[in-house]
Amino acid sequence: MEIGSREWQSLIIDGARGLGVEIDADITARFSVHASELIKWNRKLNLTSITRPEDLAVKHFLDSLAPAHCIPDNARMLDIGSGGGFPGIPLKILNPSLRVLLIDGTRKKVNFLKHVLRTLKLESTEARHIRAENLRQDPGYVNFFDVIISRALSSLDLFVRIALPLLAKDGAIMAMKGEVSQKELDAVNLDDLEGRYRLEVQNYRLPSIETARSIVILRPLP
Numbered sequence: 041m042e043i044g045s046r047e048w049q050s051l052i053i054d055g056a057r058g059l060g061v062e063i064d065a066d067i068t069a070r071f072s073v074h075a076s077e078l079i080k081w082n083r084k085l086n087l088t089s090i091t092r093p094e095d096l097a098v099k100h101f102l103d104s105l106a107p108a109h110c111i112p113d114n115a116r117m118l119d120i121g122s123g124g125g126f127p128g129i130p131l132k133i134l135n136p137s138l139r140v141l142l143i144d145g146t147r148k149k150v151n152f153l154k155h156v157l158r159t160l161k162l163e164s165t166e167a168r169h170i171r172a173e174n175l176r177q178d179p180g181y182v183n184f185f186d187v188i189i190s191r192a193l194s195s196l197d198l199f200v201r202i203a204l205p206l207l208a209k210d211g212a213i214m215a216m217k218g219e220v221s222q223k224e225l226d227a228v229n230l231d232d233l234e235g236r237y238r239l240e241v242q243n244y245r246l247p248s249i250e251t252a253r254s255i256v257i258l259r260p261l262p
């Protein structure tokens with residue numbers, strides 16, 4: 041299987057349908073550009089350990105689409121620790137109305153992200169070399185983002201504490217993880233959040249490989 045082949049694109053289209061997301065060949069063609077550039081840059085920069093075309097399709101692109109139904113149109117979205125651009129770039133391609141900021145603490149990854157954004161001509165999307173802890177010091181981003189998402193942070197509690205100052209009043213924090221334990225969920229002390237938020241877990245399986253995954257979402261109470 042080759043990146044961008046009909047088989048590769050069909051794997052993503054069919055897999056997305058299994059996740060409840062409808063996409064077409066125009067979208068997967070843009071995914072293939074992203075994937076091809078990732079592999080090209082990866083030879084020198086070690087951006088990802090996932091390099092087989094079918095693994096890229098499933099573990100990067102399909103996984104990135106899993107939270108799409110939770111993200112409203114026109115949302116201001118922050119992708120923390122975006123790395124190779126996941127999940128932020130596939131979600132932006134899927135929903136062009138999103139206004140997206142991709143951040144990462146590694147400059148070489150941000151250089152790659154900027155290259156992909158230019159190559160794909162993605163509007164209302166920016167990549168910055170900055171950590172979320174430092175982004176919080178910019179008053180323009182305090183309580184700014186409708187959605188804050190990450191696949192990179194291992195500690196749920198840490199992610200929530202880092203993201204909350206940047207979250208808009210009615211926004212949601214989304215942590216994309218493998219199987220999540222009750223112990224990890226309990227580590228997020230909702231009492232410290234003045235009873236204003238609730239946690240929910242959405243479980244899913246990656247199509248074709250059936251790997252268990254979850255999205256942990258922190259939302260404000262109604």
